Amino acid sequence: MNSSKPRKIVFIVSLSFLAFLLGVITGYFSRPVHKDSSQQLLEKLNRDGDWRLLEQFKEYVDTGYIDKVIRDLTRRPGLAGTPQQKINAEYILDLWQQQGLRAEIVQYNVLLSYPKGNHTNKVSLYDASGRELFTSKSHEKVLVEEESPEEVVQPFNAYSPSGIVKGDLVYVNYGRAEDFERLKAAGINVSGKIAIARYGKIFRGNKVKFAEDSGAIGVILYSDPADHTSPGDERYFPGGMWLPGSGVQRGNVVLIKGDQSTQGYPSTNYSYRPGEEEISKRFPSIPCHPIGYEDANFLLGSMVSGKVWQDWQGSLNLTYHLTGLMDNRTVLMDIQNENVYRPIYNVIAKISGTIEADRAVIFGCHRDAWVYGAVDPITGTSILMETARIFAKVYNSGWRPRRSIVICSWDAEEYGLVGSYEWVEDNMKWLQNEAVTYVNLDSGISGNYTFSSRTVPLLHDAVYKSTMALPSPYPHDSTDTLYTDWRSRSETRSGLPHPKIHPIGSGSDHTPFIALAGIPSTYSEYTGYIVDGKVIPMDDYPLYHTRYEQYELVKMIDPGYTLAKTITLFHCELIRELVDARILPLNVRTYAGVIVVNIRQLEKFRADFKVNKVEYAELLASTERLKTAARIFHQKIAHLDHNNPLQVRMINDKLQSVERAFIVPEGLPLRPMYRHLLQSPSGLNHYGGTGFPGLEDLLELPNSNPEKWPQIRKHVTILTHSIYSLAKFLEND
Template sequence: PKLAAEHGAIGCLIYSDPQDDGYVRGDVYPKGAFKNKTGVQRGSVMDMPTYPGDVLTPGYGATKDAKRLDRKAAPTITKIPVLPISYEDALPLLEALEGPVAPKAWKGGLPITYHIGPGPAKVHLKLEFDWQLKPAHNVIATLKGTDFPDQWVMRGNHHDAWVHGANDPISGMVALMEEARAVGELAKKGNRPKRTLVYCAWDAEEPGLIGSTEWVEDHKKELQQKVVAYINTDGNGRGFLGAGGSHSLQAMVGEVAGTVKDPQRGVSIKERRSAVNLVNGGKEDFSLYALGSGSDYTPFIQHAGIAALNIGFGGENAGGEYHTIYDTYPHYKRFKDPEFAYGVALANTAGRISLRLANADILPFEFKQWHSTVSTYLEEVMNTCGTMRKAVQKHNSMVDKNIFELAADPRKPFKKPVKKDEIPYLDFTPLQNAMASLKSSIATFSQMDIEKLSVSERNSINKKLMRAEHVLTSESGLPRRGWYKHQIYAPGFYTGYGVKTLPGVREAIEQKDWKEAQEQIMKLANTLKDFNIHIQELSAMF
């Protein structure tokens, strides 16, 4: 809808094509797991890549007495009316479209020839909106730590749903509740965590991460001082461990994954994850994916600069129930996790991560794997420029040689392409130098002898480790969306949930804004220099 509005659309109808999660994929519900012809996927269409949360209180908590924007001035409210429909309702509209045949990537599984219009089909779209303010109810439970009560390990899952929500979010919520129950039983037996555990059930996640975002915004300063890390879960099902987050936590998550048994195969969930990676052409090594947006980790890592994780299981639980009336207990029991075994696996995994962080003498942040990952991101960005440059050079050469005209059908209208602007050479040296310095500093820090440290020295180092992720943020944020502070990870401006790594630099290059790209290179280099100083200061504490 955002892109449609920018290009002049006055309304938008959204449907899920059967090629994506309907009869092309498998039998439809109730015979199978996939979306039937009446299924309608709901979802938020607010402009979350600009900022999530309450649209009327950008950057500060939507408390009862908070000052609110006028609704017409709220930049993240979609500018055109939007309505989700089923593919049964979409079919006659698509059938009535004429114009050019749709390109291959735009064709779906309906029994028609897909056209892109315009017209002659016409739609009468009438929507009603309820603009009343409603309270959202977060539920926060705290188990105070014995040794470091002002250092918090936070766990969260949202409790609201578009309709029934058996998979999204309840399958993750019940795992969190079971984990909290088990931790409570340990505490009753005298095994309380050293650090405080905070369990959160967020409200209003589906409309735009509202419950978590407003809570983080309202308590931001305190959270930045006290939170070690935030561990998020959401929907969960049968299959393989999926884990994303701050890459300084990658080594620790990999260690934990090696201790949890896969309920179907009897090997560790790490081994099973590695196996499917290899089968799919990936690497055997365990790794975290980068976080974009789409769940309640967003305000913690993207805005407050707090290390975060998002974990869950899936891959063998495909279906078409997402955000529809069919996300029910019977559907979940038949197709998602029939024995609820992966709910137990999720509670085991998240619980061990939480307790590992809560009880560690030295917090398990490891920066070698972080550096390796970010180096890959930098290489990708640099290669993007080279790829774009070669493509433009090839295009312009073909224009000069009339290649497009020679290849065109002479019986159809032909418009000669114009030459494209050449891709300039950007100076990535500041980033390359910053990463080289970081590699050396991280190597020094990794060799430090933890065993010789006193309790007070360890506590001082832990406090500084807790702040490491925050150093990777910039108070001014990303261009045109200052709410997003993190300089390594962000949702793409036009990709919704999808992540953009090194977002300031990458998106400027993709938009061919070369002046901004060079500015963002310098900004990111300065952030990495600050991070280097932080690592050096950690080493100096030994």
């Protein structure tokens, strides 16, 4: 046996071991130096949002893409419940998925309203012998080439009941509560007559309700030239943006929003639906129909009794009268509508947050329209789509949001916010726990004069800050911002230098988020008209909800998409701030200040409150306590250890919960479908907001109503309790 062989083996093994050990040692000391994982996590949690992202937004914004979306979605009518709406939903889903967004279509089956079969809804004028003198047109004139004109549904008011009614006319101006009061004071009886009202000032459903309460048997709505044209300017569509005589504004007339058959719950396949008789109680009891001012001219020109007050005179070439048709003429309304169940399609996309994935900023705009809807809602939808595309692009380039972003394309908004209501009801639990804010779009570019915002007080500062970060679309010099331009063209808030932000009100998809779920909401757009350097005062854009709201109109309002680009960048920056700010940009001091101002508006009722034993002094005291609590709370935020993620999360949870303090399960006294004590729509005008909507409803009741003051006392107690509760919540560490 060779004794050197074992020694050789031992040597080789030893050498191999030494080489291995040397490799381990070398590898250990040459490894990259990583921080302790807990330190990495802490740095991630304490990351601030990057405001420099705005420069990327500016670089990425593409007006060509905005134009493409507007063109594509206005080729054919987009009425909810029609096959085209499913095609449009799939179009949006496709684009989002191509951009790398996680997206899905969420379907609901809801009750929608249409003219019945082949029936033509009409308003006719007859002489004393029964001979027909005039009948309203069933369709608006086709003024530009349309791809599928046969798909345009005749003008109608959704959810108007069917009926044939005949009688005298009474002119009720805008059909507001004060208009009916003025007629009553003048001894003009509305009962048993057909009311004719011009569009404007308030929601059309309120006009019908006030007419119904006054005893009218039907309502005719028309667009007066005084509100939809400019004196001396004959540039009617398609030669300009003014309303032609055949243009008719469509719209729903329901005051209860969401699917009419599943109030309070989503319209799913398992939902209980009451019978037709029960559902019909939610609709007006009298028929309503819209006409153009060419047709209204025949009706108003036949009236002879009681010359109207000067401020009631419209711009038709005739003398307006209050009532009484000449030569014993009569007006007949023949309205046949039907309510049918149809599928609707919301499209929902999500970008998940990386630090607080369980907190979400929701951004939405509806997609459906009465006809082509180029302004309402397709300008808003194009901005939503471009904002989503930009966020997808920065995400794909490496940016990761702190919180999640949920992007929503709603269906059936025009029928009473149906798509958004059903989704909120379907997702109420997680929304009330995880939703930070809701950012709404609708008619993103309805005018060319000024930026405008309807926003809850918590979000005022965030809106101001985002406008300050952006250049003006109409700069006079390099220092002009969207904010300075807005301030120069807007009313200022009382006693403050900032431009006026309007109460949130209703009339768009923010309503279920704020008035039902208590999620802070905002809705901004470009609005108002400046033509040939002259500001034209108007409540809304002239072609609103008509056939003529087509692609050509958008190009008249915003020919180079300068405003669309600005509004896109505004929403990019606002959402970035809401998603990435370490401390949520919600200001409770502003909220408390607005409440104090609104309380002062009640001073005129102080004597009535005293006589009827309303605890007004305690309500005043609660607001003062809230004001102090809010000031101290924000002082705590200023001195907070921002590097302590637990303290940051605790503060953010409080801020996120502020709005929910004013949600009451039983809802407002006369309108239980609205649950927010402060941010529900006005009972006199669904479009508008008011300081204390439930209290306003009750104060409008006649003093002869024995329940008026007991209900006011109860409601003031609820208001006082809610304000005190929020103050205590802020005070509690």
